[in-house]
Amino acid sequence: LMLCLDRGVRKVPGALFFGGLGVAYFVVFAVGEGSKQLVYVAYLTPLACCCAGIWVWWLWQRGGWRRTAAGALVGILVVFQLAWTADTVRSNPYARSYAPVIAYLHQHATASSLIIGGPELTFGLGFYGPLRDDPWLLSRSSNPADFVVVDDKCYGQYYPDMDAVLYPRFEKVFTAGDTRIYARRGMAPVP
Numbered sequence: 125l126m127l128c129l130d131r132g133v134r135k136v137p138g139a140l141f142f143g144g145l146g147v148a149y150f151v152v153f154a155v156g157e158g159s160k161q162l163v164y165v166a167y168l169t170p171l172a173c174c175c176a177g178i179w180v181w182w183l184w185q186r187g188g189w190r191r192t193a194a195g196a197l198v199g200i201l202v203v204f205q206l207a208w209t210a211d212t213v214r215s216n217p218y219a220r221s222y223a224p225v226i227a228y229l230h231q232h233a234t235a236s237s238l239i240i241g242g243p244e245l246t247f248g249l250g251f252y253g254p255l256r257d258d259p260w261l262l263s264r265s266s267n268p269a270d271f272v273v274v275d276d277k278c279y280g281q282y283y284p285d286m287d288a289v290l291y292p293r294f295e296k297v298f299t300a301g302d303t304r305i306y307a308r309r310g311m312a313p314v315p
Contacts, residue, residue, distance in 0.1 A: 133182045139182075142174045149168055153168065180194045221300045222244070222248070224300035229245075232271075232307075237271060239272075241256075242275065259282060269308065270308050271305055272290060273303065274303070274305075276302045293309060294308055
């Protein structure tokens with residue numbers, strides 16, 4: 125928005141294009157798109173980085189207090205990104221959640237089992253395995269799932285009370301970190 129409003133920034137090559145594109149993205153995703161999913165951040169982030177880069181470059185070229193403000197802005201962004209990465213490394217979601225879930229599914233699922241879960245599980249279960257990514261949890265299908273894998277990023281954001289959604293067809297059988305596995309009731313236990 126700053127790229128379109130500030131006269132000085134508008135003179136920078138590409139500023140009007142990226143600023144106008146940013147406004148168009150905002151209108152489409154914030155006003156026009158009804159589902160408001162987090163996945164759209166992937167579309168907005170590169171554009172926001174281009175706009176911020178043009179604006180910071182313009183501030184830097186102006187000199188004086190604007191150069192100090194641009195340096196402080198870039199410094200804050202770098203510190204924020206490094207802190208975010210350090211927190212992810214410290215929390216170790218792979219060992220805390222992902223690896224135990226994959227191990228449980230390898231131990232308890234058969235070759236004919238149908239597993240509903242997020243696409244990240246394909247790395248542990250195989251790309252041509254029994255996994256389906258179905259946000260409707262097969263409610264529109266006659267083929268019942270054997271396991272449903274839920275975390276806060278996948279399905280949990282759509283169904284905050286997953287126990288109530290899956291009851292009485294499924295029961296919670298495993299929890300690792302923020303990931304829960306539900307198994308279809310009446311399944312014979314796998315030895």
